[in-house]
Structures are given as C-alpha cells and as structure tokens.
Amino acid sequence: MTDYLCISEKPTAAKRIATALDERGKPKKLPVPRNFGRIPVWESMRNGDRIVTIPALGHLYSTVEDSAGGWHYPAFSYKWTPSYLANEKNKTRPFILAFKKFGKEISNVIIATDYDLEGEVIGATIAKFACGQDLANVKRMRFSTLTKSDIVNSFEHRDPSVNINLVNAGFARHEIDWLFGINLTRALTLSIKHATGRYKLITTGRVQGPTLRFVADRERDIQTFVPIPRWAIDARIDLDGDEIFIEYNKKFLPSLKEAEKVVAETTGRDGIVKEIGPRKITQKPPAPFNLGTLQSEAYRHFGYTPSRTLRAAETLYLNALISYPRTSSQQFTAAINHRDILTQLTKCDPYRVRANKLLAKSKLHPTFGKKKDPAHPPIHPTGKKLAGNLRNEERNLYNLIVCRYLAIFGEPSIKNGLRLDLKINDHIFYLRGMKVLKKGWLEFYTPFGRVDEVELPDLAVGDVVKLAYINHKQSYTQPPARYNPNSLLKKMEEQELGTKATRASTIDILYSRGYIEDESINATDLGFAVIDTLQKNSPDIISIELTRKLQREIEDIQAGKKSREAVLMESIVQLKKILEKFHKKEKIIGVTLEEQVQNLKQRQRILGKCPVCKQGELIITRSIRTKKRFVGCTGFYKKLCDWSAPIPQKGYAVPAKKNCKHCGFPMLTIRRKGKKPFTICPNWISCPGTPDEVIDNYRNNKAGALDAIVEEET
C-alpha cells in the first residue's frame, strides 16, 4: 500500500480528480485542523493505495522583493513567497497549511494541475516550497480534460518526474514580468516624487504598456487624419406614391464631376428592372462560447464591458449555473452529456420548447471553433435550475449562454438575399431585400439571432419605374474608429497580450490610472505623457515585441537551449541601462508627468458648462471655510455667476459626462467602496426630478439625505 499526495489547481478540479481516482467514486473528505480554515482534502482509495488530493487556489506563491527598505530602483533581488504574505487580501493561507501538513506525512507527490505553463508553476512551487520536495522526484499527471477516463489514464501513465525545463520557463515568465513591471513602475512613480515631492502611482508593464500604446496610436491616427471629400448618389424611385431609396452601384465617387455626370445622365429618365437575382446564403450555427466570444457578444447585445461580463459569469459559475468561464475552448469533448443538460433545461420555462425540439433529434452534434483549451470545455449551462437571487445582468448573461448553447445544435440557417437591378440610362441601381427561408439555429438563438427581413416591392423584370429624386451628396472619408472596451480586448487577444483571465482587468487598470477615458476610449494627456516618456527611455516596454521575445525565450528554456539564469541576466543587463537613463533624466521626466497629473486632476473635477450663466463651468470643489465638498461655477471667481449646490460628502466624485434628463444640468457620479456607484444631478434643489422627501430629509439634516437622489445605476 502506497500513499500519494495529489496537487490540484482548484477546488472543483480536486473534487473531480478525487472522484475519478476513487474505486467507488466516493472519495472521503479528510478532517483538517480547525485553525486552517475551510479547505476540502480528499482521500481516494485505489488498488489498495491511498491518494490524498488537495486543491490550490491558482498560484499560492508569488515573486516579491527580497530586501526591505521600501521603494527604490533598480530592484533586481526577488524571492518566491506565499501569496498570502505578499498580499493581505489573498486567502490562500489555509491551502498552504494543508499542503504542508500532508506533505510531511506523504512523500509520493503528484502534480495534477492544469496542463499549461502556469499550471506547471502552480504545482512546482507547492511541491517545492510547501511539501519540501526535490522536483526531480515529483510525478506529473497530464490530462486534457477532467473526465474520468482522462484522469485515470493520466494517473496510471503519470510522468516519472516534472519537466524541469518547463518549470524553469514558467518561473522565468513570472520573474521577467516582475523585473520589468516593478522597476519601470518605480522609475516612473519616483521620478515625480523626486522631482516635485508629489505622489502619483504611474504603472506600466509588459501588457499594460503595449495596450496603452494601442489606444495612444489610434488617437494619434485620428488626430492626424486628413478627411478626403467624396460624393455619394442619393436617389429614390416612386412606387404608387411611395418613395423608396435605391443604391447606386458605386457607394462613393471620388470627384464632383463624376457625381454630376451620374445625376445629369439619369435625371428625368425612367428605370427598367433588369434582373432580380436571388442569392442563397447558408449560415452555419456559431461555435460554442469561450470567454472572449462571450464577452464580445455580451457587449454587442447588452453593452456590458468585458470585465463586467467576467464578473457576472463568475457569479453564475459560483452558483453552479454555468461551467468554468475562464476558458479559451470552443470545442466540446465527448465527456459532456448534452442530453442530460438539455433534459434539465426542459424544466425551465423559457427553454422547454427549444430543448425538447433538440432532444427529439437522434444525434446531437455541437458545433466547434478553432480555439482549444486543455483544461476546460467551452462555456455552457449546467442545467441547474435558476434561483431567484440573481441580478439583472447575471440573468441576461445566463439567458445569452443558454441560447447560444441551444443554437450550437441547430441546423444551418438559409436566407435568400435578393437584389433587384434597376437600369437608368447606362447606370445601375440596386434595391435589396432579405428573406429567411429556413431559420435553423437562429430559432434557437432567439432573441439574439434576430434577422430583419426586408421585403422587395412587387416588381418583375422589364417593369418600368419612375425616378422620383436624384442628387449627389458630399461627404468625407472617415478616420479609424476609437477602441471601445470590447474591441480593445479583441486587439489584445489578436496580439496575444495577456491571458483570457487578465485582459479585462488590465483595461480596468488603465482606466483607474487615468491613462484612458470614456466608453469610446481615448488616451488622456497623462496617458500620452507616459507613452512618450517610455518611448524615449524604454521603448521595449510599450512594444508587443517584448512579449514576442519572452515567448521565444520561454520556448528556448523549455527546449533546453537556454537557461533560466541566462535569460534573466539578459533582462537585468537591459534593465540596468534603461534605469540608469531614467535616473539621469529623473527631473525632466518627473516634471513632465506631474504637469499632466495636475492637468488631469483639474479636468476630472469639471462637470460641464454652467446652464445658469452659460459662460463658466460647473466644478467639484471644496469650501475653504467648512472644508465641505460642493459644486460651484467657475464664473464665481470672475464675479459672473454664484450658482452652487451641496453634494454628498462621502465617496469619490467624478463627472458623469451626461446631463440630467429633467433639468439639463451636467451630472456627477459618486463611487463608494463596496457600493454601487450612483449618478446625481447637482441641481437637485430645483430639479423637477428630485423626490420631495429628499428635500425634506436635507432640511431636517438627516444623514445621507443626498444619497437618495439616485439617477440610475451606473
């Protein structure tokens, strides 16, 4: 009889591993000392052997500076330490305690984390630091799915030792990101501190840098864009008194002369229907959702930002309503029993009919996309009955996920795209129609797969129609569109920056640092200043090339062509030069950045034009006398306007960038820790939208009286 200690990446996986390895499929939960906290330790029995499976919670160890003394740079000395020591909010202590306890009792250690680079690091740090193992003696299970057969197979054919090159490659990834991120962030932040004595956190890193640059580059493209004039033909025909728009066969004409020619040659003439061409369009059902496509679709249908979608999906996952959301996979494996899930869904009113329809099929073939993920299947409903405690956005997202899941079993849809060609003199115009011949999967994706059918007027080839109006219209070529949170995330995905689990939060960080702003994302002057500074002093950190190079080096370490130490030394040599440059230019860098920090702070206080004097701007400010925060007009200083109003004192107040629908005043948003942000009208005293009780409460000095003037959830 042998004892094994099995290291798993997370609680859900641990349970499945323990269940698969237990002969009776019923692993025992082992008691852990109460002071460890709540942590599931599983015991499975197999062929007389005992397997103890303990989950991690992702990374339990991380890199921190290996010297005291606060912020300074260069900082090249780091060590691996328990994450709960590196960060107070981290809740991994009980997990490390459990691994330490059972690691002392059991010497046969098997790593059974996700089969990827980070999984290797998660397992190796635990085996080494918590269990005190020499990695050469640690075994490795490699599975591509968490199915019983894969788990059992990977246990029986486990690798005799971990792949040390792979572990070193993973360690190097963490360490290089730490070296670049910590040092450049400190260099930027300290430049302000040393030059002006002020503190403002200016961060950057391998992923933040290039992501900010995408936005800055796009903004520069827009600002330097030269619009070129072009002309379109605007035409309508008369059909029994109805005017119907027709398209010219060229969307735009490059010169006025050409446009005038078209108008001159068609004015006053009739058109003849030349051809009515049906074109069958077959559209296959979409691939199942992975996190990226879910975020994209949720943005399209509900306007949710990727990070909002991820948060809502996590809640659904923790309520066991959907599968693991941080997946890249668009391919189901045979392991998932779709018939079971669909049967469960028939118990839910909105899905009953559709699920039954699918169950009536003799075979269920889900679609698949290109992306794979060794650790997880695509996002799908579990079939568990919906509880009543979900928020609106979670319900919406759940509905989207279920409908998509139903749609992937559907038949292709067939549409008839109709085009009627109208000849007027020698010019061809189009009238387009669209008819759905067979709904197929679109029926299952309702309400998300709606197609607007456009009927063609009842015309036949040879019919003559009267031109009702024709003229040319000048317009201009358009600059490229700004990114929004969704398209920026897609760009990161395309460029392989960050991971599925981190991209949305990186974008949030750029917002919170004041580098980017608005839904239609533009770089702030501070964002530009950071990019300019880095461009001059450390161009690599804002280039995707750093990520490419890191990828190559990781591959080299994996292949045994390069050592982890050599790769790290290269980075340190490179950083040394960069940081010396920063040090020499600290003054000018600090002053430049601080100027933009102040500029940003100032701008972030302005709500908008004052509707009273129409000259000044409403600004969030503080009274010198009472120290209380209020909104006033900048016209006050010029003795133009003395409008002002009290606002809530707690929380973080920023311009809402929209106007009150009742009185037109520019509004402000208040964010308070742990609470939903709310938007209020500064003119609440006179605004018709303010409930009477708010005014009463305020007059009666009730605490938090102003909190009630909530415009809407933000």
Add this chain to the structure above:
DNA sequence: GCAAGGTC
C-alpha cells in the same frame, strides 16, 4: 497603493 498570472 508597484507586474502578470492563477483562483475564489
């Protein structure tokens, strides 16, 4: 209060 990467 610093990175990026896991997970709850």
